Amino acid sequence: MIFINNLSYRYPNGTLALDSVDLHIRKGEFIAIAGKNGCGKSTLLRHINGLLVPCEGYVVVKGMDTSDTSHIQDIRRVAGMVFQDPESQFIGMTVEEDVAFGPENLGLPPEEIQNRVDSSLNIMGMMGQKNHTPRTLSGGQKQKVALASVLAMEPEVILFDEVTSMLDSMSRNDILLHVKQLHENKTTVVYVTHHLEELVYADRLVVMDKGRVIHDGNPRIILRQGNPLNLGIELPPVIELSRRLCDSGLITPAFFPLSVEELREVLCQLM
Amino acid sequence: MDSLFMSFVPGDSIIHRLDPRTKILGLMLASICIFYASSFEWIALIALVFVILILVCKLPLKHFVHSARPMILFFVILFLMQLLFTEGKPIFSSKWITISYEGLVLGTILTLRFIFLLLFAALLTTTTSPSKITAGIEKFLRPLPLKYMGISSHDLAMMMSMSIYFVPMMYDNFRNLKDAQLSRGLNIKKDPVKAIIALSVPLVSISVRAAEDVALAIESRCYKSTGRTSVHMMGLKKNDYICLFLYILLILFCIAY
Numbered sequence: 442m443i444f445i446n447n448l449s450y451r452y453p454n455g456t457l458a459l460d461s462v463d464l465h466i467r468k469g470e471f472i473a474i475a476g477k478n479g480c481g482k483s484t485l486l487r488h489i490n491g492l493l494v495p496c497e498g499y500v501v502v503k504g505m506d507t508s509d510t511s512h513i514q515d516i517r518r519v520a521g522m523v524f525q526d527p528e529s530q531f532i533g534m535t536v537e538e539d540v541a542f543g544p545e546n547l548g549l550p551p552e553e554i555q556n557r558v559d560s561s562l563n564i565m566g567m568m569g570q571k572n573h574t575p576r577t578l579s580g581g582q583k584q585k586v587a588l589a590s591v592l593a594m595e596p597e598v599i600l601f602d603e604v605t606s607m608l609d610s611m612s613r614n615d616i617l618l619h620v621k622q623l624h625e626n627k628t629t630v631v632y633v634t635h636h637l638e639e640l641v642y643a644d645r646l647v648v649m650d651k652g653r654v655i656h657d658g659n660p661r662i663i664l665r666q667g668n669p670l671n672l673g674i675e676l677p678p679v680i681e682l683s684r685r686l687c688d689s690g691l692i693t694p695a696f697f698p699l700s701v702e703e704l705r706e707v708l709c710q711l712m
Numbered sequence: 713m714d715s716l717f718m719s720f721v722p723g724d725s726i727i728h729r730l731d732p733r734t735k736i737l738g739l740m741l742a743s744i745c746i747f748y749a750s751s752f753e754w755i756a757l758i759a760l761v762f763v764i765l766i767l768v769c770k771l772p773l774k775h776f777v778h779s780a781r782p783m784i785l786f787f788v789i790l791f792l793m794q795l796l797f798t799e800g801k802p803i804f805s806s807k808w809i810t811i812s813y814e815g816l817v818l819g820t821i822l823t824l825r826f827i828f829l830l831l832f833a834a835l836l837t838t839t840t841s842p843s844k845i846t847a848g849i850e851k852f853l854r855p856l857p858l859k860y861m862g863i864s865s866h867d868l869a870m871m872m873s874m875s876i877y878f879v880p881m882m883y884d885n886f887r888n889l890k891d892a893q894l895s896r897g898l899n900i901k902k903d904p905v906k907a908i909i910a911l912s913v914p915l916v917s918i919s920v921r922a923a924e925d926v927a928l929a930i931e932s933r934c935y936k937s938t939g940r941t942s943v944h945m946m947g948l949k950k951n952d953y954i955c956l957f958l959y960i961l962l963i964l965f966c967i968a969y
Binding site: 487490492514517518521522524526529530531532533534535537538541542543544545546547548549550551554555558572573574576590591594 | 720722841842843874877880881884922925926928929930931932933934935936939940941942943944945
């Protein structure tokens with residue numbers, strides 16, 4: 442679905458953001474990308490969405506090279522992106538108008554646009570807020586509107602750029618459940634996050650550091666076996682506890698718990 | 713939020729349901745009338761029309777008063793300039809200033825003109841969503857040969873719409889920034905110059921960043937200047953034709969008098 446080959450990118454101020462990144466994302470995969478601030482996660486997503494053009498190497502999305510500007514609209518239609526701050530991506534004054542913006546750009550007829558808007562708002566449970574001003578909504582609702590805006594374009598891949606970083610834990614879980622449902626409905630998910638507990642639904646974890654991919658594999662194996670110092674990411678208490686329980690032999694490494702809920706389940710089974 | 717400067721308030725009044733082109737034309741006509749208003753009788757007539765429109769759109773007058781509030785300083789300066797620098801029959805005189813009757817009348821009329829201009833503009837933006845305004849402006853601009861200048865009617869309309877969108881956003885940012893600076897000990901009354909710098913520099917920086925973020929979001933959602941459609945199916949209805957008829961009567965009335 443997405444081929445990234447020897448991708449390097451340097452910002453105009455000289456900062457090397459991506460350094461020879463190779464990645465192949467398969468159709469229907471749920472891939473999580475983690476790493477410290479400034480490690481190049483968001484820059485990588487912007488390359489997949491065609492917002493940035495590689496300095497070296499190439500990114501191919503569904504057979505289309507992102508460096509070829511003639512494909513750029515098709516690439517963005519295939520790979521939709523949800524940004525970190527929902528407020529900065531609102532264009533419409535009402536929720537309905539904001540969600541309609543993408544389909545309007547695709548040149549769809551008004552009836553089709555209306556159908557897509559209603560359907561995506563229904564999926565996100567935001568139909569009741571259709572006529573509200575996006576800025577008056579809560580943080581979680583804003584992010585749901587942002588996600589509905591991308592869904593209305595019916596993308597095959599959705600790129601999530603730290604979408605839960607500004608949310609409380611309840612809203613975070615809510616968004617994560619929607620992401621899981623999208624993945625179950627065959628959408629390819631590329632999910633950038635700082636919260637490693639959110640990896641519970643991911644098939645694959647890519648850890649980045651200084652613009653390079655340093656780990657790529659099953660998240661449970663990487664977080665169970667990897668040396669925290671080499672992971673380049675801070676492990677949350679729940680994963681630290683899971684590691685210690687595994688090390689002490691209290692739980693088997695066959696199913697390594699990543700979230701509080703998973704750990705609770707494993708401990709309940711033990712008792 | 714509902715009382716924010718120039719922000720859209722969803723509703724189901726007759727004015728809300730009018731085609732955006734009808735409302736834009738109405739605002740253009742109202743602006744011409746306001747600039748021709750040179751007596752208090754005219755201003756009173758304009759005020760009467762405005763009050764009727766407010767009643768029809770079923771929105772509180774407070775909302776529109778709030779729309780004019782950020783411009784109070786401009787209105788005061790405008791009034792004082794006319795009051796102090798217009799020559800005529802003096803009604804008050806001291807060693808330093810002389811106030812003339814003509815200055816008082818001219819200053820009041822000119823200030824009222826600007827206030828009503830702003831209020832009528834607020835009436836359009838309050839009852840019409842930016843995307844409808846964009847669609848309306850785009851339809852108006854379509855016959856112009858803009859493509860020979862390298863721009864499209866969609867681009868121009870989008871720029872105008874985004875400008876309207878940014879006003880309440882900047883106002884929100886300004887309020888947050890003011891609170892943040894006050895909490896860090898900024899004294900606006902004691903040191904106004906420092907306050908202006910402390911508020912304006914970060915406000916410009918935040919606005920530029922917000923503009924960059926919105927531009928990215930627009931690009932990411934496949935914006936293109938040609939071939940766009942709109943979720944709003946535009947078309948003139950009975951009420952639009954009644955308004956257009958009233959506009960023609962108004963033009964004829966203005967020509968006759």
